[in-house]
């Protein structure tokens with residue numbers, strides 16, 4: 001979503017491809033290209049006495065690898081990369097992790113859930129979407145019988161764009177919540193969030209007042225929070241909302257370095273905005289479900305335009321994530337009908353008092369692919 005807010009952005013533009021920009025002593029920013037409307041991913045370099053740590057790596061295509069080699073030649077002051085830190089397992093973050101760790105024979109640092117999920121998806125591609133689990137998941141959500149075939153074609157296309165899961169380094173160093181990495185003169189604390197991915201690592205430096213937030217906190221777009229066929233009864237939006245509550249203790253003068261959009265100030269305002277955005281979407285769904293609904297028919301409540309098969313997958317995943325948190329809060333119930341599709345129905349007797357139809361945020365244009 002593009003929403004207006006009063007966050008402060010000290011930099012108007014991203015660094016040019018193949019260059020870096022210093023944001024604080026020992027902290028440099030670079031961007032790599034991304035397909036589609038997102039255009040870039042932001043990556044960061046942290047300077048140690050012996051060399052550099054890379055935070056996130058870009059997608060696994062030849063163009064990004066070439067840009068990295070330009071950075072290695074021109075921007076590292078003759079020092080090597082001594083570690084790769086990946087915030088989470090999505091392809092734009094881990095795509096070059098094998099290339100860089102091979103090139104410098106340095107360690108990959110990730111949380112355990114992210115590393116192993118990346119390795120398992122790297123070995124199976126998108127196939128879980130077309131398995132019987134995928135068929136069952138999408139049928140229950142009200143999708144047509146040929147939808148999994150449409151998805152299969154889409155995955156083939158995505159692979160050709162470099163957005164498939166890359167081969168991962170064969171080992172890693174584990175990051176854990178609360179752990180401190182000393183890099184150069186600064187301590188970086190690992191702060192784990194969840195919901196967008198299972199065990200997403202952010203890095204917080206109190207002395208520099210900087211947080212590298214990955215996709216956990218983005219200033220403009222809202223990260224995708226989806227239920228997938230691999231875990232059809234997951235409740236990722238609960239984890240996402242719980243994480244936001246936790247991150248609200250981040251000092252308000254923190255300079256946030258996100259993976260997409262621009263670095264910004266205003267972390268608490270952004271978190272409050274995201275919490276109220278999801279609360280509003282859930283209330284709109286409750287109002288829609290006064291008459292029982294299938295998941296597919298909830299999409300217009302959340303998204304304004306026609307969606308292609310991949311956008312549909314993200315949008316459905318998000319709609320179901322919102323419904324699952326409502327079920328957890330005992331505000332919606334779910335029943336499997338004879339036609340094989342779930343019906344969702346509002347059951348909170350207090351809904352009349354809370355409802356304000358016609359006053360919700362406008363549906364978002366479409367789901368964002370991060």
Ligand SMILES: [Zn+2]
Pocket residue numbers: 088090196197215370
């Ligand atoms: Zn992501």
